[in-house]
Amino acid sequence: MTKKVAVINDLSGLGRCSLTAAISVLSAMGIQTCPLPTAILSSQTEYPSYYCYDFTDKMDYFRQEWKKLGTCFSGIYTGYIASVPQIEEIFHFLDTFQTPDTFLLVDPVMGDDGMTYDMYTSEFLSAMKELTARADVITPNITEFCLLTDMDYNTLQNSSLSLHQLISCLKDASHTLLTAERAKKILITGIRFTTDDGIPKIGNLLLDGSSHFLSAFPCCDGSYSGTGDLFASCITGGLARGTSLTEMMQTAGSFLEKALADSVKEQVPVNEGVNFEKYLYLLH
Template sequence: MTKKIAVINDLSGFGRCSLTAAISVLSAMGVQACPLPTAILTAQTGYPSYYCDDYTDKMEYFRSEWEKMGQHFDGIYTGFVAGEAQISQIFYFLETFQRPDTFLLVDPVMGDDGKPYPFYTPALLEQMHKLALQADIITPNLTELCLLTDTDYQSLMSKNNFSELIQTIQDIGQEFCRKGPKYVIVTGIRFHDPDRIQKMGNLLIDLNGSSLFSFPYIGGSYSGTGDLFASCIAGGCAQKNSLSSTIEKAGQFLEMALIDSVKEQVPRNDGVNYEKYLSLLIPSSL
């Protein structure tokens, strides 16, 4: 039977992110994506101009109608939320649909490069912190990890020693794991390895330690890469694949998309050319 994941995220007309990314990635991985939009945007928020239709007052319709249908989800995956009121709606959704066999993946979209996004507020952080503590897996970038754990981003990034940086991130992640999630996967860690080669890595952290999955830094910074990565993780969890193998596959998928995008000089806000590489995610049994 096809696995199903409820994906609570926005839908952006341009930007190759959020629900556009999740639906295509999960479909390629043989998983049914059931979208619950938090907002409908003409384009993702990195563009200089966009229109956003907030769906806070419509989220309850999805929950109640799906409850009438007697739906069951193998996983629930949350991404962009337009404000703290939407997280309250998500908690209600979890009360209705989360079961012992339903995993919760939270991608705590709040900022990047050491800076919160424009919609960020302390109230949103408070609610996102509560939601992240309920998750089985969270996929923050370094900025979001610092926000969730009240860590100074600049102090963290001032660590020039590769081993010290990774150990510090592991310690921060493990402290958060002790409070709630089983796994913290810190995404988009840019660093120089001991051979001074610039790389991009994702660090899988649990209470037993951590594992770093990295590839050469391609260059460029693009909309939606975090969404694509988190969607790969959600799909792998639904299919009961190991996190290590899923992170490895997600990294290979994104590396190819990034190489293609840098070569074609795709504008940052447009997102990466990932569509032609979705075949890398198709399970061998399909």
């Protein structure tokens, strides 16, 4: 039977991110995607103009109707969340559908490059910490990891730490997240470093308390919309299929490396996201 995953995220008409990315990736991986929108936008928010319809007061209708139908999910994946009331709606959803056999992946979208997004407040951070405590896997970037663990982002980024020292610092800080309600794995995305022979790379670091695994690929010029959504969607699909996280990190990295290189070659505007569609076959 085809696995079902509930994906709680926004739907953006332009920008190849959020639900557009998740539905494409999970479908290519043979997973049925059941979208629950948090907001519906004409385009992702980096565009100079966009329309946004807040879906908060409609979210519980999905929960009620899916419960009436006796729906069960192999997994639940949360992405962009616009407010504390939306996180509260997600708690209701988890109370209904999260079981010991249902994994939860939380992509704690709050900021990037040391800057927080518009929806971020101290109340939002507290609610997000509660949500990540219920997750099996979380996929923060370094900015979001620092927010969740109360680390200072600037100290971490501005110091002359070697890659080994950086990983050690991240491992030490991760223990506050690992002692939560469910056994958790932390997958920190977008770690930029330079190899000993001068090659710039970007990596994703898996921490589970006892060990770590770094998957790294050559850096590409430009920061494109939706790459984090594509990566988290790949990891979600891997969890649903029973693929190991380390194997799925490598597959997702290769998929994104090709899509990014193609986008740079084609000079795709960064707001449009990456040319990932022609590389979905790598995820079959």
